[in-house]
Amino acid sequence: MRDALHSFTDVYGIVEANYAEHLDPDKADKAIYDGAIPGMLHVLDPHSNFYDPKAYAQMREDQHGKYYGVGMTIQPQGTKIVVLAPFEGTPSYKAGIRPGDVILAVDGKSTENMDSTAVANVLKGPRGTHVSVTMGRVGSPKPLVFDLIRDEIPRYSVDLAFLIKPGVGYIHITNFMETTSREVQDALDKFGDIQGLLIDLRGNPGGLLNEAVNVSDKFLERGQVVVSQHGRAFADQVYRAPHGSDAKYPIVVLVNRNTASAAEIVSGALQDHDRALIVGETTFGKGLVQTVFPIADNTGLALTTFHYYTPSGRLIQRNYNHVSLYDYYYVRDDVPKNNADREVKLTDSGRTVYGGGGITPDEKIDELKDNRFEDTMLLHYAFAHFSTHYLATHTVTKDFQVDDAVLQQFRDFLKSEKIDYTEPDLTANLDWVKASIKSELFTSQFGQSEGLRIRADWDPQINKALTYMPEAQALEDHTLPSQQKTQTAAR
Numbered sequence: 001m002r003d004a005l006h007s008f009t010d011v012y013g014i015v016e017a018n019y020a021e022h023l024d025p026d027k028a029d030k031a032i033y034d035g036a037i038p039g040m041l042h043v044l045d046p047h048s049n050f051y052d053p054k055a056y057a058q059m060r061e062d063q064h065g066k067y068y069g070v071g072m073t074i075q076p077q078g079t080k081i082v083v084l085a086p087f088e089g090t091p092s093y094k095a096g097i098r099p100g101d102v103i104l105a106v107d108g109k110s111t112e113n114m115d116s117t118a119v120a121n122v123l124k125g126p127r128g129t130h131v132s133v134t135m136g137r138v139g140s141p142k143p144l145v146f147d148l149i150r151d152e153i154p155r156y157s158v159d160l161a162f163l164i165k166p167g168v169g170y171i172h173i174t175n176f177m178e179t180t181s182r183e184v185q186d187a188l189d190k191f192g193d194i195q196g197l198l199i200d201l202r203g204n205p206g207g208l209l210n211e212a213v214n215v216s217d218k219f220l221e222r223g224q225v226v227v228s229q230h231g232r233a234f235a236d237q238v239y240r241a242p243h244g245s246d247a248k249y250p251i252v253v254l255v256n257r258n259t260a261s262a263a264e265i266v267s268g269a270l271q272d273h274d275r276a277l278i279v280g281e282t283t284f285g286k287g288l289v290q291t292v293f294p295i296a297d298n299t300g301l302a303l304t305t306f307h308y309y310t311p312s313g314r315l316i317q318r319n320y321n322h323v324s325l326y327d328y329y330y331v332r333d334d335v336p337k338n339n340a341d342r343e344v345k346l347t348d349s350g351r352t353v354y355g356g357g358g359i360t361p362d363e364k365i366d367e368l369k370d371n372r373f374e375d376t377m378l379l380h381y382a383f384a385h386f387s388t389h390y391l392a393t394h395t396v397t398k399d400f401q402v403d404d405a406v407l408q409q410f411r412d413f414l415k416s417e418k419i420d421y422t423e424p425d426l427t428a429n430l431d432w433v434k435a436s437i438k439s440e441l442f443t444s445q446f447g448q449s450e451g452l453r454i455r456a457d458w459d460p461q462i463n464k465a466l467t468y469m470p471e472a473q474a475l476e477d478h479t480l481p482s483q484q485k486t487q488t489a490a491r
Helices: 002-018 025-044 053-064 092-097 116-123 180-191 209-217 262-272 326-331 372-379 383-390 404-416 421-426 430-446 448-458 462-467 468-474
Strands: 049-050 066-069 072-077 080-086 101-106 130-136 144-151 152-156 156-165 168-173 194-201 225-231 237-240 249-253 275-279 288-295 299-309 344-346 353-356
Touching: 049 053, 049 066, 053 168, 053 299, 053 372, 066 421, 072 116, 080 092, 080 448, 092 144, 101 116, 116 130, 156 180, 156 448, 156 462, 168 180, 168 353, 168 448, 180 209, 194 462, 194 468, 209 225, 209 262, 225 262, 249 262, 249 468, 275 462, 372 421, 372 430, 383 430, 404 430, 421 430, 430 448
Parallel strands: 168 194, 194 249, 249 275
Antiparallel strands: 049 299, 066 152, 072 080, 080 101, 101 130, 130 144, 156 168, 225 237, 225 299, 288 299, 344 353
């Protein structure tokens, strides 16, 4: 080890003295921050990571669930920076900024040649300070100038919670940060007495372990194990539900291949204790726990210190030996094709579950597949641009429906924008087209949550998951067959 460190120091000294160009401090830092340190960590495992000052500050901001700014999501579209949606109740929302507005300048400085991260950074600032934002808007003959006063902007991990059917609540959790368990409790309080709950963890990358424990606590009995950690440098730890809940309604948890880490802790705990039926796809399989060690100069080291195990003793981590980082994250050839060589565990009632390779759902729901027509529409931002175009001359109310007249206007818009499509393509994807049009219009007219709700009402995976509520009820009543396999064909 000591010889290897001497070698690294020698290499860096040779580079610094002999590199063809002058090695300025920024480039030297980049070589270490983006090269040497991450390279060392990724030899260990895919999840140990180094945060340079910018990444470290962003990580802390994400964990806190708030920042100071004006409150809108933005996205590059071609050479423009476009508003996707202002967050409800924020300075942007109150000022009347709309989805589709183009950010032309901030404090008089043009946004030309700036990326969305750079624009987002100049929009942020101390609470109570002013920022002038110049917007271009379809239908407006000249740019609009908004004088915004920066404020605290909450980032919600529960971005959608509503009664998706009479008596059945729906909660979508995007990640696990410091406010997540409180947001989940707020949603449950808002629902009141319910007869069923669908928790959507699709695409949830995880986050804070203690918040995964606190969310699980909303549904488990007091003292039940949520997760255990085993490492080398620290004592093993077992996390239990600290308060517990006496709620008896059935729960379905919807997961997919990008459900990871803390989201897998929740899924695994509810599955092992027979508290929820897990449906969807096999999850990502991240069972390595990182401890973040602050380092000098506002940097941080996220180092794997534990492996975590579900209550039944399952290790969720996928194999990462002899797998490139790209293949590990995107190709996923290492996902188990069958259960023959996997460790077998049992839930509280004796149902079979498997360790390694993520959480295997009790009921499989196939992933949503894009097609060429959908990709074309999304590539051209067809629905967002049509919404801006439509609302320039129309208003919509909550009882709005995408009827034949609206569809014809959408066809005309596609032709005017020279976006290629065929009538059979549109007919074959009609439900998706209608939902996409309505979602964008409702986002603009009523706020982001209303647009998300339209998407959820249409979503085929959500609708399929809801059909498994009777099985979840049988699980809650302890009448589901104990030897049911954890992965069965979707009905």
